[in-house]
Amino acid sequence: MLQHRTLNTPLLPGLEAFVCHETTAAFTPFIPSFLSPRTVVIDIKFVVPTSEVPELMVASMITTFPTLCPNLLEITLRHLPKDQAVFTAVSDMLLACNRNTLQRFEVSSTLTRAAREVLSQLPNLRELSLILSNTLLPPLVLPNLAKMEIVHTCGHEWLRNSNGATLNKLTTVCLLIFSPHVGDFLEAFEAFAVATSVSTKLSTLSIYSEYPWDPNYSSLLELKNLTELQVLTPCRVTCSSTVNDDIITDLARAMPKLRILQLGSEPCGIRSA
Amino acid sequence: MRNSIGVTAKGLVELACRCIHLSLLRVHIRVDNLVQAAVGDVAPPPPSAETASRVECALTTLSVGSIPIPEGSALTIAMALLHIFPRISKIKYINPDWNDVQNTIKLSNQLFHHIGALTHSLSRRTHSTMTRHTDAPTGDAQ
Numbered sequence: 001m002l003q004h005r006t007l008n009t010p011l012l013p014g015l016e017a018f019v020c021h022e023t024t025a026a027f028t029p030f031i032p033s034f035l036s037p038r039t040v041v042i043d044i045k046f047v048v049p050t051s052e053v054p055e056l057m058v059a060s061m062i063t064t065f066p067t068l069c070p071n072l073l074e075i076t077l078r079h080l081p082k083d084q085a086v087f088t089a090v091s092d093m094l095l096a097c098n099r100n101t102l103q104r105f106e107v108s109s110t111l112t113r114a115a116r117e118v119l120s121q122l123p124n125l126r127e128l129s130l131i132l133s134n135t136l137l138p139p140l141v142l143p144n145l146a147k148m149e150i151v152h153t154c155g156h157e158w159l160r161n162s163n164g165a166t167l168n169k170l171t172t173v174c175l176l177i178f179s180p181h182v183g184d185f186l187e188a189f190e191a192f193a194v195a196t197s198v199s200t201k202l203s204t205l206s207i208y209s210e211y212p213w214d215p216n217y218s219s220l221l222e223l224k225n226l227t228e229l230q231v232l233t234p235c236r237v238t239c240s241s242t243v244n245d246d247i248i249t250d251l252a253r254a255m256p257k258l259r260i261l262q263l264g265s266e267p268c269g270i271r272s273a
Numbered sequence: 274m275r276n277s278i279g280v281t282a283k284g285l286v287e288l289a290c291r292c293i294h295l296s297l298l299r300v301h302i303r304v305d306n307l308v309q310a311a312v313g314d315v316a317p318p319p320p321s322a323e324t325a326s327r328v329e330c331a332l333t334t335l336s337v338g339s340i341p342i343p344e345g346s347a348l349t350i351a352m353a354l355l356h357i358f359p360r361i362s363k364i365k366y367i368n369p370d371w372n373d374v375q376n377t378i379k380l381s382n383q384l385f386h387h388i389g390a391l392t393h394s395l396s397r398r399t400h401s402t403m404t405r406h407t408d409a410p411t412g413d414a415q
Binding site: 258 | 283287290292293294295298300301331337338341365368
């Protein structure tokens with residue numbers, strides 16, 4: 001049926017939200033057929049492993065979004081194939097989108113420098129998720145951003161770039177670190193949060209590190225309004241969920257509103273001493 | 274470097290007293306200290322001035338993973354945890370030894386619930402009886 005439809009005519013001209021999870025290679029070319037100027041939400045998750053999805057086909061499809069849906073509010077593209085053509089297509093899509101309408105931009109992709117410049121200034125963006133790999137992010141002037149997820153595959157230099165940043169409504173931050181150079185991440189985040197006044201409003205902070213790490217929790221004591229704090233890092237030599245009474249007391253005193261506190265992975269079988 | 278690893282009964286009490294809305298906790302607990310505190314081998318943590326008037330902590334779920342527990346101490350650990358976190362109902366564990374702790378907590382909660390319901394019922398009946406006696410018309414009223 002999809003192959004015999006009339007070209008250039010949307011299958012569902014009134015469709016406002018297109019949501020497709022477990023998207024396969026076979027279905028990918030037909031996605032534009034469902035989109036129309038009425039479509040304001042696109043939420044696509046590709047099947048895992050993404051190696052089964054042809055990169056050029058995905059890239060070609062993504063570049064059609066701004067033309068087919070000129071009034072997009074929300075774009076979610078998860079499990080994208082890791083390929084330069086796809087990353088370029090995502091960046092080009094963002095550059096061509098209506099910047100005043102975009103409220104959610106969640107893509108498992110890096111962006112070109114030009115796209116990062118645009119992304120950092122979207123006036124109505126509420127939710128953001130993207131991958132940062134060996135790149136800097138311009139100061140974030142996102143006055144309506146409430147939720148931010150950043151996947152790091154490199155260092156965290158962007159946290160040092162807070163001059164002029166505007167994040168008045170940011171309450172939820174999720175940071176996923178896939179780099180062995182975690183180092184002083186919490187110190188850098190605290191400095192960023194204080195410099196941008198995020199520290200007074202932040203209610204949820206989740207940090208996940210793929211590599212073992214010994215976080216300096218005292219850097220978080222300025223985040224007094226946290227209700228959820230999760231710092232997840234795997235056990236290797238020592239138990240990653242190990243903190244002592246001093247740390248737990250300091251956190252408890254600083255964050256009386258806590259509802260969820262998870263430090264480390266599941267406690268391992270190490271004998272406490 | 275850290276002085277010691279794991280949170281003792283003292284740390285848990287501090288957390289329970291100061292973070293009364295806490296519902297989920299995952300840290301490495303020093304179970305040996307918890308057992309010692311419960312049987313009185315170590316001094317119970319003194320309540321500080323700020324935490325003396327204690328409000329019950331809302332914690333319901335404790336994630337303990339693979340933390341080892343001393344043999345035969347499941348009941349003691351369960352009682353210690355119930356003392357610190359009176360609303361605890363779920364232990365998330367990998368080490369199956371914690372199953373006994375979970376079961377003891379569940380049983381204790383059922384028992385408290387049952388006693389609570391009985392007390393409430395008795396209280397209502399007593400109140401109802403007293404009200405009948407108070408409201409009963411006396412001969413003088415006629």
